[in-house]
Amino acid sequence: xxxxxxxxxxxxxxxxxxxxxxxxxxxxxxxxxxxxxxxxxxxxxxxxxxxxxxxxxxxxxxxxxxxxxxxxxxxxxxxxxxxxxxxxxxxxxxxxxxxxxxxxxxxxxxxxxxxxxxxxxxxxxxxxxxxxxxxxxxxxxxxxxxxxxxxxxxxxxxxxxxxxxxxxxxxxxxxxxxxxxxxxxxxxxxxxxxxxxxxxxxxxxxxxxxxxxxxxxxxxxxxxxxxxxxxxxxxxxxxxxxxxxxxxxxxxxxxxxxxxxxxxxxxxxxxxxxxxxxxxxxxxxxxxxxxxxxxxxxxxxxxxxxxxxxxxx
Amino acid sequence: xxxxxxxxxxxxxxxxxxxxxxxxxxxxxxxxxxxxxxxxxxxxxxxxxxxxxxxxxxxxxxxxxxxxxxxxxxxxxxxxxxxxxxxxxxxxxxxxxxxxxxxxxxxxxxxxxxxxxxxxxxxxxxxxxxxxxxxxxxxxxxxxxxxxxxxxxxxxxxxxxxxxxxxxxxxxxxxxxxxxxxxxxxxxxxxxxxxxxxxxxxxxxxxxxxxxxxxxxxxxxxxxxxxxxxxxxxxxxxxxxxxxxxxxxxxxxxxxxxxxxxxxxxxxxxxxxxxxxxxxxxxxxxxxxxxxxxxxxxxxxxxxxxxxxxxxxxxxxxxxxxxxxxxxxxxxxxxxxxxxxxxxxxxxxxxxxxxxxxxxxxxxxxxxxxxxxxxxxxxxxxxxxxxxxxxxxxxxxxxxxxxxxxxxxxxxxxxxxxxxxxxxxxxxxxxxxxxxxxxxxxxxxxxxxxxxxxxxxxxxxxxxxxxxxxxxxxxxxxxxxxxx
Numbered sequence: 054x055x056x057x058x059x060x061x062x063x064x065x066x067x068x069x070x071x072x073x074x075x076x077x078x079x080x081x082x083x084x085x086x087x088x089x090x091x092x093x094x095x096x097x098x099x100x101x102x103x104x105x106x107x108x109x110x111x112x113x114x115x116x117x118x119x120x121x122x123x124x125x126x127x128x129x130x131x132x133x134x135x136x137x138x139x140x141x142x143x144x145x146x147x148x149x150x151x152x153x154x155x156x157x158x159x160x161x162x163x164x165x166x167x168x169x170x171x172x173x174x175x176x177x178x179x180x181x182x183x184x185x186x187x188x189x190x191x192x193x194x195x196x197x198x199x200x201x202x203x204x205x206x207x208x209x210x211x212x213x214x215x216x217x218x219x220x221x222x223x224x225x226x227x228x229x230x231x232x233x234x235x236x237x238x239x240x241x242x243x244x245x246x247x248x249x250x251x252x253x254x255x256x257x258x259x260x261x262x263x264x265x266x267x268x269x270x271x272x273x274x275x276x277x278x279x280x281x282x283x284x285x286x287x288x289x290x291x292x293x294x295x296x297x298x299x300x301x302x303x304x305x306x307x308x309x310x311x312x313x314x315x316x317x318x319x320x321x322x323x324x325x326x327x328x329x330x331x332x333x334x335x336x337x338x339x340x341x342x343x344x345x346x347x348x349x350x351x352x353x354x355x356x357x358x359x360x361x362x363x364x365x366x
Numbered sequence: 367x368x369x370x371x372x373x374x375x376x377x378x379x380x381x382x383x384x385x386x387x388x389x390x391x392x393x394x395x396x397x398x399x400x401x402x403x404x405x406x407x408x409x410x411x412x413x414x415x416x417x418x419x420x421x422x423x424x425x426x427x428x429x430x431x432x433x434x435x436x437x438x439x440x441x442x443x444x445x446x447x448x449x450x451x452x453x454x455x456x457x458x459x460x461x462x463x464x465x466x467x468x469x470x471x472x473x474x475x476x477x478x479x480x481x482x483x484x485x486x487x488x489x490x491x492x493x494x495x496x497x498x499x500x501x502x503x504x505x506x507x508x509x510x511x512x513x514x515x516x517x518x519x520x521x522x523x524x525x526x527x528x529x530x531x532x533x534x535x536x537x538x539x540x541x542x543x544x545x546x547x548x549x550x551x552x553x554x555x556x557x558x559x560x561x562x563x564x565x566x567x568x569x570x571x572x573x574x575x576x577x578x579x580x581x582x583x584x585x586x587x588x589x590x591x592x593x594x595x596x597x598x599x600x601x602x603x604x605x606x607x608x609x610x611x612x613x614x615x616x617x618x619x620x621x622x623x624x625x626x627x628x629x630x631x632x633x634x635x636x637x638x639x640x641x642x643x644x645x646x647x648x649x650x651x652x653x654x655x656x657x658x659x660x661x662x663x664x665x666x667x668x669x670x671x672x673x674x675x676x677x678x679x680x681x682x683x684x685x686x687x688x689x690x691x692x693x694x695x696x697x698x699x700x701x702x703x704x705x706x707x708x709x710x711x712x713x714x715x716x717x718x719x720x721x722x723x724x725x726x727x728x729x730x731x732x733x734x735x736x737x738x739x740x741x742x743x744x745x746x747x748x749x750x751x752x753x754x755x756x757x758x759x760x761x762x763x764x765x766x767x768x769x770x771x772x773x774x775x776x777x778x779x780x781x782x783x784x785x786x787x788x789x790x791x792x793x794x795x796x797x798x799x800x801x802x803x804x805x806x807x808x809x810x811x812x813x814x815x816x817x818x819x820x821x822x823x824x825x826x827x828x829x830x831x832x833x834x835x836x837x838x839x840x841x842x843x844x845x846x847x848x849x850x
Contacts, residue, residue: 230708230715233701240694247653247685247692248706248759249677307696 059301059309063316063349070320070327078330092208092277094322095215096121096270098315101293102222103266105314106259108297110252111239111306112160112167114260117267117293119178120152121286124271126182129191129281138197146268152178153264154257161256175290186283198279211273218269223311235259239306295342296321299349321345370395370567372409377512377543382534384554384575385547387564388587388839389639389804393547396564397514400545401433402426413512432505433514438497442490446500447472449489453504475503478540479533495526499533506542513537514545519553531557549638551580551843563587580845588806588835596811597790603631603814606665607798608681608767610650613659618645620822623659627767627798632789633827634813635802637842642822643802644686647769650800651683652676664766677706682760684753686771686802692756695745699737699755700726702744707763729758733788750781757788768792771802786812806835820844 074081081087100117107114128145132138152174159170199207226232234255237245242252275281300317302309324345325338370392377383387393398404400411402421411418413429440449451468472485481499489497498518505513515534519527534557537544546558554561555575562572563586570586578586607629614621620642627633635643649656652670661668663679670676676683685692693702700722704711711721726740733754737747744755753773760768773789774782789812793799803809809816816833818825818841825841839845 228717230712230717233705233708233717236697237694237705240696244692244694245705247651247673247683249674250705251672251674307694 057301057310057313059349059352060313060316062352063300063313063320066345067316067320067323070323074327074330081326081330088205088208088212090326092211094318095211096274097289097292097296097322098215098318099218099266099270099273100289101296101314101318102219102311103263104290104293105297105300105302105309105311106222106226106235107167107263108294108302108304109235109239109306109309110256110259111242112256112259113294113304114156114167114171114263115290115294116152116156116171116175116178117263118286118289118291119175119182120149120264120267121271121274121289122182122283123152123178124149124268125275125281125285126186126191126283128268128272129193129197129275132194132197133191135194138200141197142272145271146265149264149266149268149271150261151264153261153267156264157257157260160260161253179284182283188283190280190282192280193275193278198276200276207276211276214269215273218266219311219315223315226311231255231258236307239308241307292318292321295346299346301349317349370399370406373564373567373569375562375569375572377545379511379543380538380541381560382538382544382546382558384558384561385545385564386549386551386554386561386583386587388806391564391587392567393564394516395567397433397516397545397547400426400512400514401431427508430509430511431514432508432510432512433516434498434501434505434518436517438494438501440489440497440500443488445486445488446476446483446492447485449500450475450485450504450507454507471507472503475507476500478536479503479506480536481533493526495522495530498530502533502537506537510542512543512545514547516547517549518546519548519550527553549843551583551845554583555580580843581840584836584839584843584845588839596808597787604629604796607663608650608800609662609665611660611662613646613649613656613661615645615649615654615656615658617654617657618642618649618822620645620649620819621658623819623824625817625824625827627800629766629796629798630793631814632793632799632801632812634809634816634833635800635819636804636806636809636816636838637819637825639804641819641842643819644771645822646819647683647771647800647802650676650767650769651681677763677765680764680766681769682706682763682765682767683769684756684760684771684773686775693744693747693752693759695743697744698741699730699735699744699747700740702755703729703758703762706759710763725762726758729755729761733758734784748781750777750785753777753781753785754788757785761792765797767798767800769800769802772804773801774803774805774808806838809838810834818842 100121104114104117124145127148128141131144132141156167156171156174159165160167200210202210226235234245234250237248237250238252238255245252274285296318297309297314298304298317299321300309300313300315302314321342324341325335328335328337373392373396375396385393385396395404399406402423402425411421418429441452444452447469450472454471455468469485476483476485476499479499479502481503483492483496483499489500492500502513518530522530534544534546548554558575560572561575561578561583563570563583565587605628606626609626611624613623623646635646637643645654648654650661650670652672652675655671661670663681668679670679670681703726704722711725712718723740729735730737730740735751735754737751744752747755770789774785777785789799789801801812810833813833814830815827816830816838817827818838820842825844828837
């Protein structure tokens with residue numbers, strides 16, 4: 054149907070990175086540190102799935118970092134007040150849905166630009182957190198860390214939940230009518246409307262979905278440590294957006310797959326550990342990540358450029 | 367295809383010379399040649415006895431040729447003086463702006479054309495005709511001797527028109543030659559000294575305005591035979607499928623439209639560009655819902671407030687600009703085809719690729735779509751084939767009423783005949799078809815009845831046998847005289 058060129062290049066780069074690690078630093082793949090690292094990358098992956106959906110509808114959400122902080126603190130407070138773990142999780146999901154619905158309403162129904170709306174809500178949630186928590190760490194009651202299980206089982210649960218979610222979402226994007234509506238809305242909202250799709254509902258829905266996924270990511274994040282920092286989501290939006298973009302989700306909407314997002318996330322997230330295992334200074338992490346983003350997007354630009362030179366439309 | 371073939375045209379100092387012709391007669395192309403946007407591949411042009419060759423837009427401007435378009439191209443956030451200054455001042459990047467001089471020049475230019483506009487007003491606060499006046503002032507400031515106005519009154523109210531007419535007369539008195547393009551005959555009689563009629567890219571005569579009657583002008587515009595062969599209707603049309611009574615929509619600028627379309631009938635919707643045909647289609651499809659009047663589908667009154675509702679009532683709309691709002695270019699044509707009927711193909715929301723591919727293959731076969739297969743992206747098809755994909759999308763909804771907006775625009779001749787055959791075939795199967803077209807032979811050849819719109823209203827509905835180029839054009843132009 055399509056040639057998944059970006060997925061193939063990014064996948065190739067990831068395989069190359071992992072293969073060289075396997076050869077030159079085989080202990081990268083050994084036991085507990087590997088699993089811990091993987092588990093710690095899962096919240097960002099879950100958020101990246103959500104933001105990829107948002108970008109596919111030709112919107113953006115940069116408030117997800119502070120949204121995640123809010124969800125985590127709300128869930129932590131609920132657990133601290135003695136509520137059962139399940140209720141705390143539901144609180145986190147509901148808070149995320151509510152914050153996502155706020156963004157979605159402003160963008161879809163009031164037609165405000167999503168970059169401005171989510172910039173505003175990003176700052177608002179950050180300030181709410183600052184005034185509420187005053188920078189304190191929030192200690193979590195026993196039984197929250199690793200869902201009250203052993204570390205190994207907890208990590209397996211975190212990784213399992215995220216991967217099942219990814220596979221399910223990727224399947225749905227291809228096989229469910231709603232998935233195609235997202236692509237259609239992002240490609241050409243007016244054409245979608247003329248075909249009987251309600252682009253407002255689609256846009257609103259993806260923002261709510263984004264919020265729910267942020268709420269889930271907050272849970273997957275907070276179970277990994279005995280306490281939470283209110284600013285635990287800072288910078289997450291950039292990580293997630295970068296993963297989506299590197300994975301081939303077009304910032305202009307309508308294109309991309311969640312498999313690409315997974316590959317993009319794995320590639321970017323493993324830059325730092327790879328540097329450590331290759332005994333290189335970790336300061337290079339951001340520079341290399343930046344270069345990966347530029348390379349991925351630059352490849353598209355080059356292809357378009359040479360295509361445009363080739364034939365006059 | 368040649369857009370112009372052998373056009374002769376001359377303009378005197380201090381003259382208003384009208385250019386008249388149907389949609390697609392070659393008026394816009396002629397302007398583009400005169401302003402240097404397109405290159406003529408034959409003939410020549412002289413200004414004050416001097417042969418002009420290798421005309422470019424920049425050179426045309428230097429020679430004093432200016433064009434005022436319907437939609438002024440001004441910077442809305444800047445003041446009038448700044449807009450005029452940007453157009454006329456040639457300075458380096460670091461040159462200081464001489465504000466007083468800039469304002470003085472702007473005020474002077476506006477005064478010369480008789481416009482009362484503050485030089486400090488932000489352009490966005492001006493009305494459309496005021497913006498046109500700013501454009502005219504710019505052109506005058508640039509030393510324009512030849513000013514071309516392309517349907518300047520198309521979006522103006524009566525009062526605004528008079529303001530513009532006054533300015534045009536001022537220009538004429540100051541020795542500017544004005545080429546005035548309009549569909550409105552009464553304007554030509556009110557304003558122009560001479561008129562040149564274009565038809566099918568040829569000039570068919572230049573006359574003093576006083577020497578022609580409206581009827582003669584219309585005859586000059588349309589005087590040709592319907593050449594192509596169109597598929598014929600068979601049998602009698604059936605039940606009334608669509609019927610609207612007193613339909614109006616402020617946003618779309620249409621009012622009091624009453625019209626019916628029967629099963630198995632093709633009703634052509636004719637009229638000039640801007641007469642409200644597409645707007646009527648958009649009302650019927652719920653894009654800009656009606657705010658007055660009634661819509662009946664299969665004799666039941668319905669409310670259509672969104673495309674979704676229209677689709678659920680069995681209305682299908684193949685829009686005009688298929689590149690923009692028809693086919694989604696990035697998606698496979700199979701996905702494009704089932705886009706408007708997911709509910710029917712995929713009850714429960716789970717996509718069934720087998721059914722989708724099968725349906726797509728059937729449409730590809732039935733409509734003769736040339737594509738590498740159901741998986742080919744929409745963007746890889748030619749214009750005519752994209753149009754067919756767009757039609758297929760709506761056939762997949764199993765509509766009762768099919769609205770086609772310029773179905774053969776930008777489609778090559780072969781594909782055009784094929785699309786005509788398909789439309790007739792669908793109507794034979796009992797579909798009610800409402801076809802908007804600016805192609806007069808197409809409207810006359812395809813339609814069982816022709817509805818003519820003018821300025822947002824339905825001028826009249828003609829039976830196929832009464833409809834000919836003269837009667838349709840006379841209605842579209844609002845000519846009082848009976849022609850025929």
